[in-house]
Amino acid sequence: MRILAIGDITDPQSLEYIAERLWDIRAREKIDFVVVNAENASFITGASAEQLKRLIDSGADVVTGGNHTLQNKSAHAFLDDSDRALRPVNYPPTAPGSGYTVVDCNGYRALVINALGRVNMEPRLDCPFTAVERVLSREEGNFDFAILDFHADAVGEKLVMPHYFDGKISIIFGTHTHVQTADEQIFPKGTAYISDIGMCGHRNGIIGSSAECIIERTVGCMPARYEPADGEISADGVIFTLDSSFKATEIKRVKF
Numbered sequence: 001m002r003i004l005a006i007g008d009i010t011d012p013q014s015l016e017y018i019a020e021r022l023w024d025i026r027a028r029e030k031i032d033f034v035v036v037n038a039e040n041a042s043f044i045t046g047a048s049a050e051q052l053k054r055l056i057d058s059g060a061d062v063v064t065g066g067n068h069t070l071q072n073k074s075a076h077a078f079l080d081d082s083d084r085a086l087r088p089v090n091y092p093p094t095a096p097g098s099g100y101t102v103v104d105c106n107g108y109r110a111l112v113i114n115a116l117g118r119v120n121m122e123p124r125l126d127c128p129f130t131a132v133e134r135v136l137s138r139e140e141g142n143f144d145f146a147i148l149d150f151h152a153d154a155v156g157e158k159l160v161m162p163h164y165f166d167g168k169i170s171i172i173f174g175t176h177t178h179v180q181t182a183d184e185q186i187f188p189k190g191t192a193y194i195s196d197i198g199m200c201g202h203r204n205g206i207i208g209s210s211a212e213c214i215i216e217r218t219v220g221c222m223p224a225r226y227e228p229a230d231g232e233i234s235a236d237g238v239i240f241t242l243d244s245s246f247k248a249t250e251i252k253r254v255k256f
């Protein structure tokens, strides 16, 4: 089984870029299941309901989110209704939407979980490790294999996940930094892991924003408005291969 994960979509143009190509990529790479992180599809303000629907209609089996997802109030009702779009699982239960879903993957039941880190991010949230553990025990017997998008900033926090859940979650990948890491590995009990899968966005800028506005904010310490980057768009991703017992056998970084 081949599963593709695409990194954070940084703006509406980049969403169209991957949406127009995703069915072709699925066919060419013989992909069985696709997870796309779209938390910046509206450019630092989450993704709208229309954008989430566009991705699902374009070949994404599940769309995951992150620290910006719930900022986009237009998506709240869609998140409540859809079993294909997630917000992080460690928000309070009063938050709109769900942090996990079980959907079909070629006759198998894929459990997809989205969790948010707390280091450098949102310390008020529930512990992501115990939140994921609760999902695994609540859904025990209801899924064949599990995938986790851990949307977090610190690699030291991200790496706890595969060490803690090796053999229990087939695929654990990180998102949020928009820079793909080269630390992909398969853990002893069969969990495939990479700290960050990268982004789908414009390359002429700083992780999806224009360099000018980030310089003004960072060097000039001025409250400059964020502007999207420009230049070529490309999409970073990772293809994971699982065997018939849902253990990872291969993990390959890709760019489209």
Ligand SMILES: [Fe+2]
Pocket (backbone or CB within 6 Å): 039, 066, 067, 068, 151, 175, 176
């Ligand atoms: Fe993020």
